[in-house]
Amino acid sequence: MSSSHYVVVGAGTAGPVIASRLSEDPAVNVVLLEAGKENVYEASRTQGAFFKLFGSEADWQYETTAQAGIGGRAITHPRGKAVGGSCLLNIGAWLRGVPGDYDRWAHEGAAGWDGAEALRTYVRIEDTDRGPSEWRGSGGPITLSDLPAPTALADDLLFAFTEAGYGPRGDVDGATPYVADRYQSIFKARTRRTPADAYLTDEVRARPNLRIITEATVTKVLFDGTRASGVAYEKGGTEHVLNAEREVILSAGTINTPQLLMLSGVGPAAHLREHGIEVIADVPGVGENLHDHPTAPVVVTAPRGVGGSYLADPTSDEALAQWRSDRSGPAAFFSQNGVGFVSRTGGSLVPDYELLFDYNPAIASNSPVGGPTAEAGEVEQRNGYKIWAVLLHPKSRGTLRLASADSHEKPIIDPGYLSDPDDRAQLVEAMRHAQKLTQTPSLARYTETVYPAVDADDSVFHEAILSSMYTTYHLAGTARMGDLSDPLTVVDPQLRVRGVTGLRVADASVIPTLISGHTIAPSVMIGERAAQLIRNAD
Numbered sequence: 176m177s178s179s180h181y182v183v184v185g186a187g188t189a190g191p192v193i194a195s196r197l198s199e200d201p202a203v204n205v206v207l208l209e210a211g212k213e214n215v216y217e218a219s220r221t222q223g224a225f226f227k228l229f230g231s232e233a234d235w236q237y238e239t240t241a242q243a244g245i246g247g248r249a250i251t252h253p254r255g256k257a258v259g260g261s262c263l264l265n266i267g268a269w270l271r272g273v274p275g276d277y278d279r280w281a282h283e284g285a286a287g288w289d290g291a292e293a294l295r296t297y298v299r300i301e302d303t304d305r306g307p308s309e310w311r312g313s314g315g316p317i318t319l320s321d322l323p324a325p326t327a328l329a330d331d332l333l334f335a336f337t338e339a340g341y342g343p344r345g346d347v348d349g350a351t352p353y354v355a356d357r358y359q360s361i362f363k364a365r366t367r368r369t370p371a372d373a374y375l376t377d378e379v380r381a382r383p384n385l386r387i388i389t390e391a392t393v394t395k396v397l398f399d400g401t402r403a404s405g406v407a408y409e410k411g412g413t414e415h416v417l418n419a420e421r422e423v424i425l426s427a428g429t430i431n432t433p434q435l436l437m438l439s440g441v442g443p444a445a446h447l448r449e450h451g452i453e454v455i456a457d458v459p460g461v462g463e464n465l466h467d468h469p470t471a472p473v474v475v476t477a478p479r480g481v482g483g484s485y486l487a488d489p490t491s492d493e494a495l496a497q498w499r500s501d502r503s504g505p506a507a508f509f510s511q512n513g514v515g516f517v518s519r520t521g522g523s524l525v526p527d528y529e530l531l532f533d534y535n536p537a538i539a540s541n542s543p544v545g546g547p548t549a550e551a552g553e554v555e556q557r558n559g560y561k562i563w564a565v566l567l568h569p570k571s572r573g574t575l576r577l578a579s580a581d582s583h584e585k586p587i588i589d590p591g592y593l594s595d596p597d598d599r600a601q602l603v604e605a606m607r608h609a610q611k612l613t614q615t616p617s618l619a620r621y622t623e624t625v626y627p628a629v630d631a632d633d634s635v636f637h638e639a640i641l642s643s644m645y646t647t648y649h650l651a652g653t654a655r656m657g658d659l660s661d662p663l664t665v666v667d668p669q670l671r672v673r674g675v676t677g678l679r680v681a682d683a684s685v686i687p688t689l690i691s692g693h694t695i696a697p698s699v700m701i702g703e704r705a706a707q708l709i710r711n712a713d
């Protein structure tokens with residue numbers, strides 16, 4: 176049995192930030208445990224071929240239950256399993272949301288997590304050529320760059336946003352989100368640099384007080400009464416115990432963190448007893464509040480003979496070889512590389528919808544979508560584009576529950592997609608905003624068939640959504656942060672788990688309500704703030 180001051184579970188997105196920051200103090204020892212390997216996966220480094228990792232050993236390979244709100248479809252949810260976590264196999268978009276998103280967190284009980292504080296952290300940790308400014312940082316660990324595009328259609332999509340009256344070109348992470356932007360990503364010189372790479376540099380890894388143990392799957396947090404005393408983990412077919420003299424910090428992500436809490440006896444008491452798990456603390460909010468940003472595409476095909484899209488297969492051996500040799504070719508690009516935000520009322524501080532511009536009309540190869548492709552005709556071979564309409568503030572909430580007390584069994588994931596009827600209506604509205612772009616001069620020559628058709632009534636949209644609503648992969652909220660007077664709060668604003676001591680959660684699961692952006696940035700920000708809170712508590 177070994178021991179450390181701090182044990183951090185999960186070397187994904189938030190975990191490496193915490194381990195790196197805590198181990199800056201040579202007087203404390205930190206162990207970072209990761210179920211997967213180091214990032215040995217070349218495809219993960221590319222912008223175009225990363226989805227080769229879906230379904231591989233570097234993916235936890237989750238799937239939702241059949242979702243009633245979308246015609247009973249189940250949605251596949253890859254989650255990264257290696258150092259780098261889900262940033263191994265994500266798109267890498269750095270979209271931070273707006274200060275109003277975080278003000279809402281603070282207003283709803285996460286005291287101290289307001290927009291001004293979030294912005295201070297973001298400016299400190301960024302390294303972007305769009306800074307330094309009041310809004311953007313330079314010199315921080317997270318290197319950001321604009322996404323490259325191999326075709327003029329990428330720019331035409333941005334012009335269309337402006338022509339449709341939604342806003343000028345600008346920086347979406349700047350003063351206003353109502354701009355069209357080639358968003359920035361965590362790629363540098365066309366090579367992915369995950370937050371784990373950024374925070375666990377060779378220099379950091381050389382610290383004598385930091386140990387990173389890979390292929391170590393934590394099965395349980397151990398308790399001495401109600402104090403977290405360490406963790407049990409499996410490595411190489413053997414069970415190990417690691418003591419935490421001060422704290423255990425769970426950064427295992429929106430799915431695995433609540434699963435681990437429940438396996439360890441922290442969760443809704445009745446549900447734990449159902450699985451024969453001894454209850455350490457009855458925390459009814461664990462596994463509640465699961466939500467995601469739903470999205471649906473408007474799919475457009477170009478007239479025959481009109482080019483403009485980029486249809487090459489980024490995952491072929493040739494594409495990877497070309498990327499390996501000089502970082503060019505299909506594997507160097509991701510076709511969804513523009514964004515703009517829309518307000519329902521025309522200018523509220525927090526946007527309602529996000530439009531993601533994609534210069535390839537084909538639906539993602541892992542998506543089961545059939546309807547639009549059938550209507551638009553031979554979409555895999557045709558030029559055109561699609562615009563994904565994203566609902567930024569869905570009301571629908573779901574749950575994460577244990578399937579059994581066996582840590583090897585996947586949990587039951589039910590995000591309750593579109594279970595709130597308002598979400599469905601708003602998604603239709605968001606798609607109608609997307610359609611406006613298809614009627615602009617900049618996109619006229621690429622636009623022949625639009626699905627759903629511009630003059631279609633709501634029933635056609637509803638039909639399309641049943642087959643085409645998809646995930647943005649932003650699952651969040653299952654260990655919600657807030658005020659402890661709310662019985663469904665799981666962690667207080669210091670990220671301490673209700674009902675026990677010596678245990679915090681710091682990852683996307685504490686996000687109380689999704690922001691008007693994506694979830695890499697807040698996960699890194701949560702990691703930074705967690706390290707500060709822990710250090711200040713010493």
Ligand SMILES: Cc1cc2nc3c(=O)[nH]c(=O)nc-3n(C[C@H](O)[C@H](O)[C@H](O)COP(=O)(O)OP(=O)(O)OC[C@H]3O[C@@H](n4cnc5c(N)ncnc54)[C@H](O)[C@@H]3O)c2cc1C
Pocket residue numbers: 184185186187188189190208209210211252253254255256257258259260261262264265266267268269270391392393394426427428429431432435647648649650682683684692693694695696698
């Ligand atoms: C396909 C896809 C595309 C996405 N695209 C974007 C995007 O473009 N922009 C964006 O902002 N967000 C995107 N996201 C979301 C974003 O990647 C995640 O929200 C974010 O990375 C979550 O960080 P995390 O620290 O909570 O969890 P993770 O990064 O998932 O880290 C959790 C880590 O814990 C480890 N772990 C889990 N259980 C255990 C255990 N029992 N023992 C030991 N280790 C364990 C995991 O292996 C993993 O390394 C995408 C996600 C996916 C899946």
